[in-house]
Amino acid sequence: MTLPLELLLVPFLACVVLAGIHAYFGLHVLARGVIFVDLALAQVAALGMTAALLFGHGPQSDAAYYYALAFTAVAAAVFALARRPELPPGPHVVPQEALIGIVYAAAAALTVLALDRVPQGGDQIKQLLVGGLLGVTGEDVVRVATLYGAVALVHWLCRRPLLALSTGGAVTHARAWDFFFYFTLGLVVTSSVRIAGVLLVFSYLIVPAVVGTWVAATLARRLVVGMAVGGAVSALGLAAAFAWDLPTGAAVVATFAAVLAVTALLRGAVAIVRRRRHDRVRVLSATVSVAGVLASLLGASLVVFPAADHFWLDFTERWAPPVRDAFLTPGERQVFADATAAIARGTEELRRLRGIQADAQWGTRDLAPEQRERLGQFLAGRDELVAGDRLVLRSLRQRARERQRFVLGIPLALAGAVVAATAVIARHRRRRRGADPGSLTATPGEPVSRTSRC
């Protein structure tokens, strides 16, 4: 097995184990509407670990784990006691999310206070947040897999009361079951946070459950979809981290967000296609008016702030260079082309020379100290030259912006405004037509026929 695969295999297995149990708990958490309970429990676990550090135990020690677990048990008891399902929602009933938020803030603040007295406190906070997925060992995976398997088994045996409780059904000893639910969730979260960090654990809990709820109807199907999404995102995220040289945990979290966004867009598109024609026109006209307003704002911002960052224009120019070239003089166009070529050459040369420098540093290539010094100096100079060429491009782009300002900005702002206004007026007319007494006989959603009104 190649080294990169070897490095990523154990983290991937850890992710798969996490995906399984968290997708299950995520469905419960969504059904209960206590989305941030996981963050609060994770933060309480972190507070427990910090308390262990204060008493002289190591961050990865068993003592730290049991401290975290004990603190989590207290939080689970507080959440179970605070749940008042018998009270209907109203202005005088404080929602459970409020308490969860307070527990999160208090635990986070206490952690900061405690870590101030603990060696390497800042480093500990950072590591707790981003986790150390790359440092996970095979034993870690076996340990959590065993623990999560046991939790899953107990939950399967007790599935009736737990499901009823999460979906608002009546259960005897509800508080005890509530405590059991939060405690086992705390147990899972405490163990996961140690290997994956707070952000990743939250993503594993919520995103697969949300996708499952969107695309499947029954609980079992949602669970299967959630687990599949968790596993697929883990593989994609780790591959992206490797291919694009990114920090592992953050890459997987970002992949979760991207998958959620794509699913939401697809879901929206499918919903539009499935709607009746009248509804489709309505959605389309709303989309057109939003797009018109956006185009108008982009055009106006180019007119008012030509020197600001206009990413849409950068993007357009990258794919259609004539949009920029049309606003440069022939001389400026030549300078732009020369600078672009010089950057490409310089970057390639820097890459090659940095390789030589690294080889010398690692001792795999012999370089006299004097040569090494000269190479360092040369690299610094070359680096500045490339950066200088980038400044040339930037300044030419700025010149083009000053000329695009009115020629592109004003027409875009006006066209956007016209499109948006037309869409809004058409929508208004349709609504008036819909409110016409003649249309009362028509089925809602069906276009009204002119002949029926005559």
Add this chain to the structure above:
Amino acid sequence: MLVPLLVAATITVAATTTDLRELVAAVGGDRVRVESLTDPRQDPHTREIHPHQLALLGRSDLLVRVGLDHEPWLARAAKSVPPPAHDVDCSRAVALLGTDTPRLRADRGTHVHAFGNPHYWLDPENAHGITAAIADALARIAPADRAVFDENRRRFLARLDAALERWRARLAPHAGARVVAVHDTWPYFARRFGLVVAGTVEERPGIPPSPAYVATLIERMRASGVRLVVAEPGAPASLVRRIADGAGARVVTLAPSVGADPEAGDYLALFETNVTRLAAALDSLR
């Protein structure tokens, strides 16, 4: 009658780190009262200053700091209380490393130490320049005590130089040895003791390395036979262990500052501890 007079004559000094605190105490002796504004066991870059330390900064006669971009919190603190009238930026008293980094970065990477590597106190030779700057500043505040400060400094440097000979002799058999560091903390130390820091675990400080970077690092370590990873007490333990295991290397934890490790209680003990641990680790690789 004498006691209040003596107290009144004491110069209050705020040092930004424990290392500088030790050097100020060595030069000032009983004529100064010096405290460190930071805890060596915490990250110096993300320091949140406490009211107690603000008060110390406000009532100090002299501020002694590392300089460069090592104390980003200091500018915020100086807005809350008027900074001391006298200020020593010790980075001006030494020859810096890592200054050849261009101000304009072509690769657009984040770069924490843009003005040179600030860990210069980890070369005992640099204590000469730093203590000279401190002695000058103290003598400007209390000109009558100039001779006392110079004498304190001379005695301290004599002890340090004698110890440095011993430390260099201890590490001499390992001259040219290549190591991997977790952070880019050790260039001054490595240069003084003839070691080569071939690479770092964290490509960018504070950001976990990518799998591709870790794979390259392990492959490089295997190919060039680098078998020692130098960590600091706050290093991400599981990642460092994974890399060391992958490359068949050992991990040695060194103290980057006075007080970062219980054994590194003062400036001389800092090097005594680090040299002893490093030499033992390198010996064991033979």
